[in-house]
Amino acid sequence: MSADFLYMIEVVINGLMAGVLYALVALGFVLIYKASGIFNYAQGVMALFGALTLVGIMEGQVPFAHIINATFGTDLHQFGWTVPALLAILLTVGVMILLAWMVHTFVFRHLVGQEPIILFMATIGLAYFLEGIGDLMWGSDIKTLDVGIPQGGSLWVENLSSGLGGEDFYGFFIDKLDITASVVAILLVAGLIAFAQYTKQGRAMRAVADDHQAALSVGISLNFIWVLVWSLAGMVALVAGIMWGAKSGVQFSLSLIALKALPVLMLGGFTSIPGAIVGGLIIGVGEKLFEYTIGPMIGGATENWFAYVLALLFLVFRPQGLFGERIIERV
Amino acid sequence: MKDQVEPHVTADGRRIGGVLMDLRGITLRFGGVEAIKNISFDIREGEIRAIIGPNGAGKSSMLNVISGFYHPQDGEVWFRGAKRPAMKPFQVARLGIARTFQNIALFDGMSVLDNIMTGRLTHMKTGLLSQMVWAGPAAREEAENRAVVERIIDFLEIQAIRKTPVGRLPYGLKKRVELARALAAEPKLLLLDEPMAGMNVEEKEDMSRFILDVNDEFGTTIALIEHDMGVVMDLSDRVVVMDYGRKIGDGTPAEIRANQEVIDAYLGVAHD
Amino acid sequence: ELVIPDLSYRTGPYGANGTPFSDGYQDYFALLNARDGGIGGETIRINECETAYNTEKGVECYEATKGDAPLVYQPLSTGITYQLIPKVAADQIPMHTLGYGRTSAAAGETFPWVFNYPATYWDAASVAVNYLLSENGDDLSGKTIALIYHNSAYGKEPIRTLEELSEKHGFTLTQLPVDPPGQEQKSQWLQIRRDRPDYVIMWGWGVQNQVAIQEAANVGYPMDQFIGNWWAGAEPDVMAAGMAADGYKSLNMNRIQNYPVLDEIRAQVIDAGNGAGDGSNVGTVLYIRGMYTAMLAAEAIAKAQELAGSPQITAAQMRDGMEALEITNARMAELGMEGIGPEFTVSCENHSGSGEGLVQQWNAAEQVWVPLTDFIAPDKSVIDPLIAEDAAAYAAENGITPGCL
Amino acid sequence: MLYREAGDFKTTYAADSQTFPIRSDRWRYFAVLAIAWGVIPFVIDDYWANAILVPFLIYSIAAIGLNILTGYCGQVSLGTGGFMAVGAYSVYKLMTMFPEVSIVVHVILAGGITALVGTAFGLPSLRIKGFYLAVATLAAQFFLVWLFNKVGWFYNYSASGQISAPERFVAGVAVTGANTAPWAQYLICLAFVTVCAIVARNLTRGSVGRKWMAIRDMDIAAEIIGVNPLTAKLSAFAVSSFFIGISGALFFAVYLGAVEVGEAFGIQKSFLVLFMCIIGGLGSIFGSFAGAAFLVLLPVALKVLGVDLLGWPSSTVAHLQLVAVGALIMFFLIKEPHGLAQLWRVTKEKLRLWPFPY
Amino acid sequence: MLDEAQTETLLEVSNIEVIYNHVILVLKGVSLKVPKGGITALLGGNGAGKTTTLKAISNLLHSERGAVTKGSIIYRGERVQELSPEALVRRGVIQVMEGRHCFEHLTIEENLMTGAYTRSAGKAAVAADLEMVYTYFPRLRERRKSQAGYTSGGEQQMCAIGRALMSKPETILLDEPSMGLAPQLVEEIFGIVKDLNEREGVSFLLAEQNTNVALRFAHHGYILESGRVVMEGPAAELRENPDVKEFYLGVSDAGRKSFRDVRSYRRRKRWLA
């Protein structure tokens, strides 16, 4: 096999892996959308917030140190202890659940029955709010997150495949972090599908998405369902935050990964959990291949827009995304 | 073969003309569900034609076929003596077919007046540029059409709610506004999908009066779906009965009332 | 009292970079106030305004602070610099854009109010190439160099110069743009992995740097062939990759080491509770650069006071001070920062100083940047014509008749 | 009775469909116009022009434009930044290619070019709806930004890819370039705002506006009663983009003077303008102004409060500002989901009943 | 026939006022009682406030920006105004909303199953109830795998009622159950109401336009106009009231009028609302 072709395959494989990472973010969106019709723009910031909190807890940072020091003239920064990763993750999950509860109780409970765009807007407000709080709480410097996920190219894969294509081919490059992310994503997706399809809460969640009022009228507790779903989404965000944080450090830009998840959502369908994964894979491969093959001819940096254009092309044929629920149009 | 009744004048003095719309062998499927199975019937100029049948029989689907929203897999729609080609709903509307909807489809964000004015859209022609400056043709056209709409508002006695956002209106008034919107189009053929659902007798009487007046004064042909047998029997000239997508009866109210198949499938006990 | 605005950014995507710089900038003035009672007897007041690296907020900050008789602006953003170039000229307030902004502002006759000493982007590109030349026995022919850059005005700046240089020295230049913020660079690095260029030069900022260094490590690109410009060579850029970043190189206009002045700052500013930040940044690359920038401003103020003959100076006098600025090794030593930057002088024709920079390398085990070289001079024979051309175009477009004030 | 509508009779339909059918509203409107044209230009200074009024006016145009598309026609768009960029780059190219033509013409032409581009990107709206469309418009946003960044022709091959506005005059007064007086900047923007607002109001009260609203409220029903969705949606995209293009052109030429596309017209801009529409009130011209004012003033006000009055460190204020903006957005939505315009309407209803609670 | 004097009052609404959006006053002091085991009808024209009353009871007003500003709602001796709709369902009060409100994207069967959301009874009991609903509405069984959004109006109405039954309620607030149903089905539904009432002791509060049928099945009736109760009494008495006859039943002394005749007579002036 020619080296060029093999490199192409490598790009495809890496595209798939990148797609999984996008899908991790997209999953959180899907959960909330499915349960409430809320298009949660804050998902990216939630990932940032989760990762920040995790680092903060692991390193024993004093939350709101700047404000405390400024107001009381103290000089607090660290508690002086460190927390093992696993325990810290559990604590962070607790924080995310608390966050979910607060988000619901203080914001979305009061917006039941509003139009989707209003809810969307509220999530943007939430994004600002969380971003500010995250900075105030943990500081805006760049943090490194190390929960022990292996990183770097997998030598095993590289050695195994290097014989395939002569001396111009160095073997496939696959990042160990990506492999981990894929495994985690598959587990998450399987779990979430089971939840949505086969549990009473899962059904209630879909009911709520369709008609808040009617759901209330049959005794579904919006409060419970929404807190549940926001908690789940918070946990998914945390997972995404951990993966992306390990890649690029924990800092503001992490919140912008939401933008990478949007085309994935659009392509997979806002309401479909498997759609998030499939969408992620298609987008990942599509944008990487395009950048790799066509990109150099037209000046590169095409990934951002190409992902959207690709998703758009799919939508023209299926306006609700590949796996989204059919949009019911009747009179 | 269809019965070829000549144009005639009814007992109460209304003129019934020739065939306005002719539906021939309409079949409509949704995936596995066959909502309409090879149904044919016609609607004559000037008459009030009722479509009745149990729930899920395919009545609303039939109206949707007529207004071009559903495209039947089989069958032809003839309008004013010509076969109607496949059309988009808005093109059908421009032919002069207006309708109301079973689940009220008003524009919630607009006032009653604006809602009814949307009914005039097929008659309003000034372009974007002229509207931008709002002088001359645009303003004139607006005023002219407004006058038509005001007549309809007076006619339907909804002057008081003219400027209210329709979202806030109670059900019955919404139905009336919807009727007003359809009337504003000055249609040849008016399709009414359960215009009297959710009304009490008094309101039904009002509605009946409007329907009769429209039919009488403007000579508008009306096809209506209704579950209140009293209304159907009193108002309509001819009735089509559907059941599970099939046509099980077609004739004058008296004939329908006596039709055993209709009684079994729909009416239950013979209705007074 | 002398007013120095500080258009800083401590939030937003680049907040992690803006914070240490601004801390250093402010702390140095605080030190002057605490230690010397200001400059020439006049205390210095910092007027901080948060821009979030956003041009509109930058303009708002400029308008909000300019009524306060500010002496010099220093926006730390190429985008904001472009907004302010015409404005400062109209308002007659000097602006200092150290190693960023519009390169052709070096042409002081066209841009009398803008200064970009001690070096410009184009200098940086040339310094990097000169460094590589010295590494390769003055011959780069047949080599390939990949430029991975921030896909913005800032990132595109060096392209012109590098293209000229590639022609002159016979190396092949490939360009790999990365859309900001730059979290996803897989395709770029797979391309690098496949093509194995001899060197990779990076023009990045913010998260792009961290990801690039991480990805370089992942694909096994040799760190010592990977050179960032001076905005891609600070601690946050390399920390995320941990040990894998060991050996990464970058340019700098400052030599990073523990200067006596830093101890003074710790003692007299931070410990006294007057620090702009919590003190944790003192001594880092961007902190030192901020402090260095402040020092250059302070020296220019001193010069201006000398020229004006009074301690209270106006913005116009400040400009004259900047144009007459002279930084010598002796003076830097005197200030407790010996060798922190190149020696240079400013003149009406040359607002960009000597253009020298050095190469430093990251030692991940010790977590320090180690200067590898002395200050390297750029190839002015390539840069100067480019500057002249660009300045002429600007002058023509805006109806400016170049000349000294 | 602080606010009255009664006793204000109309005898013709034309009078009833005028812009402000209620007399007191009309007077208020004239008063605002009089102050805007007759007073502010004489008192305006650099700070008010550059930091507050000029951006407010320009964003108002953009918000009106987006409101036409999103508020009136129900098509959520996140491509506003990209369309503003089209306006900015068009006006730049026109200014440099035809220096002798008046800038006013250039700005209008830039609006026209943007309208064409907007219409093209509006085509998918025929198939794609709701948030799917919103996300799809991001394709326009990212693609346009990429294009202007990549193709040298658009920025006249300048080294950094920035464009900067040369000096141009209207009636002998500089309106672009460094030497523009604040009142000149303000007045040219005000002129465009006034015309745009009137045009928008005219369009939205007539049959075109009703078509848009019908599509927004229930597109299927609209089609069945005779609205051609193709022309309705595309005309909304065109008109909306026209306004947005004008605002982009002014944003570049009059306000900033120099822009870099990714920075000035990035996705954040799209969001910002959308916020303005929603906070102000979807489907309301007044709301567009209110939203623009709110979001231009709020950060400035918070900063003045935090840094200047309370003396907090600017970084803390910057973070708190995010928190406060976020919290206020949520608070407003909870208080009144239909925006400031609706808040005003409800207040009027209350005033009408005053002093009785209902 | 239910003996009114004997039974306890299950639900008591006293003198409530409801305001939408802080400004629109809709109910102006409505009081009514629902006795245990009774069928109580709430009649009145469009916009009289029937739906609003029901929503006030089931606490669904909140999400429509409406609020009860005065008066009290007592269920089994407990003030329930501050409860969540869900808590009310758990107490056995469920509302069938006007205008169907099915979950469009769920299948008919899934819709029905959501009705059992609050129940802790085992799978078997739920399955048995599902079976019961299917027996009441065979049409639903046929369409059980279709998405509710694609079923006909009448089918959706059946689905909504069936869904409410799935929660094994003690009191059902039925809002216009007959709307859009074929006459045969209307009879059937009221038959089911009667059946549930008599055999299972379910109490009903029934908002209806179809006065004729409603008064035939109800024990007690209230007539609402413009947010006030203008008349109340046992159903049988109401049926005989001449005003009710004329305005709500459409019969005059001369028997049922034809709808064709409406154009030819002027209505008698009605009582003041």
Ligand SMILES: Nc1ncnc2c1ncn2[C@@H]1O[C@H](COP(=O)(O)OP(=O)(O)OP(=O)(O)O)[C@@H](O)[C@H]1O
């Ligand atoms: N969400 C709302 N906001 C404002 N006003 C409302 C709202 N809902 C209802 N109303 C008003 O409250 C009044 C009573 O409405 P309601 O729906 O209770 O009447 P109803 O008796 O159920 O009528 P129908 O038989 O038509 O259903 C109406 O005038 C209506 O306009």
Ligand SMILES: Nc1ncnc2c1ncn2[C@@H]1O[C@H](COP(=O)(O)OP(=O)(O)OP(=O)(O)O)[C@@H](O)[C@H]1O
């Ligand atoms: N778009 C669609 N997709 C799938 N099935 C449909 C669709 N529209 C209608 N149906 C099915 O077709 C059948 C007929 O529906 P239709 O709405 O025409 O009934 P109808 O006679 O109007 O009944 P009702 O009196 O209850 O309104 C129903 O079983 C319905 O579920």
Ligand SMILES: [Mg+2]
């Ligand atoms: Mg129907």
Ligand SMILES: [Mg+2]
């Ligand atoms: Mg009702």
